[in-house]
Amino acid sequence: MYDLVLKGKFLTGRKLMEGSVGISDGKIARLSTGELKGEEVVEIERERIILPGLMDTHVHIRDFEQTDKETVESGTKAALHGGITAVFDMPNTKPPVIDRKTFERRVKLFEGRSYTDYALGFLLKDNCREAGKVNADFYKIFMGASTGGIFSANFESDYSCSPGIVSVHAEDAEVVSKDPERPPEAEIRAIRRALLASKRLGKPLNICHVSTADGVGAILNSGLPWVSFEVTPHHLFLTKRDYERNPLLKVYPPLRSEEDRKALWKNFSEIPIIASDHAPHTLEDKEEGAAGIPGLETEVALLLDAVNRGIITIFDIVEKMHDNPLRTFGIGGRGVEVSGEATFTVVDLGREWTVKPEEFYTKAKWSPWEGKKLRGKVVITVLRGEVVMEDDEIVGKPEGVRLNVQGG
Numbered sequence: 159m160y161d162l163v164l165k166g167k168f169l170t171g172r173k174l175m176e177g178s179v180g181i182s183d184g185k186i187a188r189l190s191t192g193e194l195k196g197e198e199v200v201e202i203e204r205e206r207i208i209l210p211g212l213m214d215t216h217v218h219i220r221d222f223e224q225t226d227k228e229t230v231e232s233g234t235k236a237a238l239h240g241g242i243t244a245v246f247d248m249p250n251t252k253p254p255v256i257d258r259k260t261f262e263r264r265v266k267l268f269e270g271r272s273y274t275d276y277a278l279g280f281l282l283k284d285n286c287r288e289a290g291k292v293n294a295d296f297y298k299i300f301m302g303a304s305t306g307g308i309f310s311a312n313f314e315s316d317y318s319c320s321p322g323i324v325s326v327h328a329e330d331a332e333v334v335s336k337d338p339e340r341p342p343e344a345e346i347r348a349i350r351r352a353l354l355a356s357k358r359l360g361k362p363l364n365i366c367h368v369s370t371a372d373g374v375g376a377i378l379n380s381g382l383p384w385v386s387f388e389v390t391p392h393h394l395f396l397t398k399r400d401y402e403r404n405p406l407l408k409v410y411p412p413l414r415s416e417e418d419r420k421a422l423w424k425n426f427s428e429i430p431i432i433a434s435d436h437a438p439h440t441l442e443d444k445e446e447g448a449a450g451i452p453g454l455e456t457e458v459a460l461l462l463d464a465v466n467r468g469i470i471t472i473f474d475i476v477e478k479m480h481d482n483p484l485r486t487f488g489i490g491g492r493g494v495e496v497s498g499e500a501t502f503t504v505v506d507l508g509r510e511w512t513v514k515p516e517e518f519y520t521k522a523k524w525s526p527w528e529g530k531k532l533r534g535k536v537v538i539t540v541l542r543g544e545v546v547m548e549d550d551e552i553v554g555k556p557e558g559v560r561l562n563v564q565g566g
């Protein structure tokens with residue numbers, strides 16, 4: 159007798175199976191094509207699919223002195239609502255996570271408050287000694303100024319001393335300071351420099367939110383197996399013409415031309431990771447020019463809608479929001495296999511819904527997709543054998559744990 163049995167269609171590896179997942183003590187105890195007995199049996203309706211628990215490697219949870227923008231509670235509830243079971247917390251907070259003391263505060267802040275699992279980042283900027291004192295899950299470097307304003311004067315020296323995998327915001331400081339519009343050249347130049355350093359150092363690198371055709375081209379041409387990169391849904395689905403119509407769509411790196419957007423789709427199969435860069439601000443801050451778009455509660459649905467339109471497959475979503483994040487950051491124990499953690503994202507491909515940000519859990523009560531009809535929705539989120547979100551309601555407790563990140 160299992161604690162919980164999920165009955166329906168589930169995905170294991172690249173195979174869609176019909177049957178039962180037996181769960182005990184928060185772990186997958188058995189995968190069966192038949193029936194299993196459980197203390198609780200949840201029947202997953204026919205058009206629904208049980209996916210491995212999806213994760214988002216780029217989230218600004220804010221909190222600290224910016225609880226008006228987002229808190230660990232609101233941000234991780236938003237994540238569960240969107241089908242995200244683990245978030246990677248970005249360290250350009252106020253105050254920034256640049257020393258041991260602040261990192262330890264961040265650790266304490268998440269404990270007992272986070273509704274999802276999480277990885278904690280540390281901001282690198284001439285602070286290698288401090289970086290050596292913490293055991294962060296990843297290290298973030300800004301090559302040019304973004305929200306928070308801190309950036310590396312010397313990218314290569316910060317990268318070379320990083321104790322673990324580096325996620326880099328690649329926009330060139332000089333171009334950015336001269337041109338607040340942040341033209342494609344800002345990104346392309348920074349990516350080329352990051353790749354040169356990575357070739358010399360041979361250390362794991364994850365390039366965040368790549369938005370340009372030439373940026374993607376440079377990474378793919380470099381062929382460095384230890385380099386990964388992320389693309390955001392807003393760069394996949396929106397262009398600068400949308401920004402011209404709606405100034406709230408200001409974001410770093412900015413929305414690009416239709417040609418750049420098309421290039422991202424052309425190379426879609428080569429994109430390792432899709433991550434939201436969820437960057438919540440209050441509406442007042444947005445009106446004053448803050449850069450950032452909330453994305454946790456729409457990213458999976460946008461991709462499901464793309465599955466329904468025949469553009470991508472359900473396997474693409476799992477590859478880019480589960481398999482590759484695990485591989486890139488060296489996280490074990492989260493596969494859909496016996497003894498793996500029973501953490502799942504259940505999606506309904508047939509469900510049509512309209513994006514209503516006022517019903518979202520994020521404190522950023524707006525969305526680029528407000529009013530848009532999407533086909534495909536996350537309906538249940540399961541964390542270690544507990545149903546924690548069902549039909550838009552958070553029913554779990556703040557029982558998220560820190561991911562076991564071993565480094566890439």
Ligand SMILES: [Zn+2]
Pocket residue numbers: 216218248435437
């Ligand atoms: Zn970001």
